[in-house]
Structure formats: structure tokens, C-alpha cells
Amino acid sequence: MKAPSARPDVKPVRLFAALGLAAAAAFALSLAVGPAGLGIAAQGEARALIFTEIRLPRALLGALVGGALGLSGAALQGYLRNPLAEPSLVGVSGGAALGAVMAIHLGLSQVLALALPIGGLAGAAVAMLVVVALAGAHGGPVTLILAGLAVSSIATALISLALNLAQNPFASVEMVFWMMGALADRSLTQVWLAAPLIVAGIALLLTVGRALDALTLGEDAARSLGINIQRTRLAVVAGTALSVGAATAVTGIIGFVGLIVPHVLRPFAHHRPGLLLPASLLGGAVMLLIADVGLRLLQPWMELRIGVLTALIGAPFFVWLVLRTRSELAP
């Protein structure tokens, strides 16, 4: 019998093939497109330099960070069984932002170029430890959300304090710009600093698919199917902290990717949280890479930051989500 509601009937193999191709194409596009359109408008050594110093780090970061954001969003939505969850909920992005802002505030970033991402990583690590300690080993989804909110609030308060006490306007401008998020002007060194952590986080998150599928039936039923809920929770929190913490430490805050990507892909993954994980990993990479290419094409007219662009796309999407939820809940 055919389902009464419109549900795309896509075989998982085809879904992953399509998303994989799209990700590969977006990555190639990101390598190929610059502010002057397709190709690199330089010759010889300059050309190679532009490729390895500008294009390659940017494309790698776009793929890694987008994938991390999409995947962790899907994992959190699955674990919390809440479609409105997103990576910043667990407080690590706030922690990473605070760490980077402190590196600027204390003047470390002027001494050492890598002080910014290292500060971000340290902030993310501290935030994760505090969230885990606050939420406890046996708490439920609600305590995790509350702990994440608490840590985010503290981070926001301390960031405001740092902005308030900034010694000069340049420092505060640097902080504000850093927080808007960017893939541009990052070196390969920064990529190598973050990549192992992002990949480790991604690997951890990809292990929880079965558990998230089982959690569809609630915690008791999932446990009776042999799922270890504590381990799942730890893997989701640690995986998000590693991947999103490291991503934010290098690029600043990029919002909405983790919210939108799982949402758009969920019907294509037959609403199965386990299937949605790898789909959102690929989908997140596609979204961020494409957004970043769009940004470069806009560059001759306006200098936009990627965090601003994803927010500009994401916020209306959020409104649409609210309207749709409202109509679904209407009698």
C-alpha cells in the first residue's frame, strides 16, 4: 500500500551516492572558484602558492567543518529526540569562542599566530569537561541541554566582559569578526591542527547510529534491545565536543548548518536517525562548501563572512520550521 503522505522513496545506496558525488563536486568547485571566477588568475609559483595556501585549506576546512556540524547536529537531534537541537546546544562552541576571544584579549594572538585556534581548543575542552561534570553520568537529555545552556551562558557573559574591557577598538573588532566565523585566510597548519580532532569526533559520532535508531522507541525499549545509553550519551557529547570544538576553534562560530542539514535530509533517510548520521556528514560538507563558493562570487560586491551567510539562510529556515511545526500541531 502506498503511504498517504508524500515521502520520498530513496534507497540508502542512492542517497549516499548522490550526496557523495555532490560533496566531491562541491569540493572541486571550492578549489576551482576564486573571487575572479573560475580558475586561478596567476601563473607559475604564484599559482601554486594560491592553490596550497589559499584554496586548499579553505576547501578542506569547508568539507571538514561542514561535515562535523551536519553530523553532530544529526547525532544530537537523535540522542535528544528533538528536531530543534543543534551543536551549539552542548556549549562547546561557546567555550571555543571564549577561548579564542581570551587569546585576543590577552594579546597572545599578536605573539603567536596559532594562539587563536589553540585558545579555541582549550576553551572547547574546558567547556566539554564542565558540561559533562554538570550533566552527570546518569542524567537524561534534559540535564544535558540545561548543562549546555549554563555553560553557553557563562561563555557569553565572559565574552561580553572581554569585549567590554578590550584595551583598544582593534581588539574588540578582531573579537567580533572572529566570532562571525570564516573559512578564509586559514593556513594549512591550522587545518592540520584541527583535522585530527575533527576526524576523531566524526568517527566517534558515526558509532552511535544503532543506538539512536533504538532510542526512537524511548530509553527503556532501547536498553532492552541491548543498547548502552550511558556510552551513547558520552559518545555523542565527546564526539560533538571534539569535532565542533576543533572546528569552531579554527573557523569561529558557524551556526545553523547543524540544524538545517539533518532537517532537510531526514525524509530522504526515511526518518531513521542512524541513516541520517552519514547523510548529514556529507550534506553538511556540501552546504558549507557551496555557501563558501557563493561567498567568493559575492566578494567583488560585498565582503560577507560565512557565519553571517549561514545565519542569513538559517534564520528564515528556522521561521519556516516553526510555522510547519505549528501547522502540524494544529487540531
Next chain:
Amino acid sequence: MRIEALGLHLSLRSRAVLCGLDFVAHAGEMTAVIGPNGAGKTTLLRVLAGLLTPAGGTVSLDGRRIADWQPQELARALAYLPQERIVHWALSARAVVALGRLPYQPLGAGVSAADREAISAALAAMDVAHLADRPVLEMSGGERARVLVARALAQEPAALLADEPAAGLDPAHQLTLFRHFTKLASVGRTVVVALHDLSLAARFCHRIVLMQAGRAVAAGTPEDVLRVEHLAAVYGIKGRYATLDGVPVVLATDLLP
């Protein structure tokens, strides 16, 4: 599988829920757990399923302490159907029932032929095969309940613990469900159901355990347990146990003053 619990003590949020309860369920039998709201039926089932650890007492399955079972091994041997009919995402009925096969699937492995067979059989047994491709969230409460029972059946467990499986089902599907559970018992499975429908308990269950305030007040055959004085003492009702066309019926005729 023989399920045995001895001297169970358990408090939830400093309220004593189980107070020295003994319980046994035999293979090849359907055992009903009955009792008024708050008697501790759900807590008992959760303890028997290994989801709650009692503060005192022991639970053993086939003579082995439940703590000594590996989670995966336990999930293949024992299925637990919670009272709440939770489905969080818009999965199809078939996908929900397929979750019952997780304990059989090695990490990364897909659905095997045996899995497919168990899923189809479970869908058919609960009369939801025609709804297999529909999202569970779009179904009526009773349809969803049947899909969730089918999930537990797909687990093909030696023991099935079902909390209020018949609540919200129409009379025809209540019969379908209990006939299937009887069939499971007849092939040597252990079936334990928490119930409020005393007539269903009287008709289909081999043994009944009557609970009140965390204790077993009576245990035995339906005739022994569903006596007027037990119904009066535990439920505060004037009850009648009778047979109608050869079918046992329990009627609450009035509240006791």
C-alpha cells in the same frame, strides 16, 4: 525460560514501590500481573527486564542472575514492551518492527533473510502487515500499539514482558493479541503481561499474580486469585467471577463503601 524473583525491595524517589515481592513465571505459561494503579506492576516488569536494579532481592533467568547476562544475550532472550507507546520519529511500521532485530545484527551488518522473515511474521501476527509502509506517527493509538507489540515479537525472545499490551485495542485485536501470546506460551515461551482487564487475565493466563502496594497478595490459577474477597480487599470492588458460554468473565458490579 523460567523467570524468578525473590524478596524484591525497591524504592523510587524515596517511595517504597516493591516491598519483599516474590515472583515466578514458568516457560510455557502466560502469567498475568494484576493490581490497582500504583501497585508496582510496571516497576516489577522493569526489574524483571533488568532495567532497574532492586535495592534488595534477586532476579534470575533460567537460574542465572540477571546481572550475569551480557546485554546482547539478554536482548535476544528477553523482550520488554513498555507501557508508553513511544515512537519519536516518523518511521514506517516496518522500520519500527525491524528495530526488534537489532540484537541479532552484528555492527554494520544489514537486514538478513532471517530478519526479514521475523519482521514479516511479526507484522502479520499483529494484523499490521497492510500498514507496513505507513509512518507510525500517522496511525491511530491502537494501530501504533499493535506495531510496537510486533516490534517485541520480531525480537523472537524466549521470554516476553508486556506492560498493558491490550490497552487501547479494539475487542477483535485484543483477542488477536492474546491468542498469539497463548500460541507463544504453547511453544514453550514465557509470557508475562501486566493487565487491568481481569476477564482477559482470567481467560488467557495460566497464572495470575495479584499485587498490592509492592507485595504479592495472591498468586495461582485465575480461580484461586480472582476470588470475591481478593477483589474486595485489593480493588475495593464488589466483583463476580462467572463463566459465560464457557468463557470466564470478571465483572465489577459495584464499588465497596
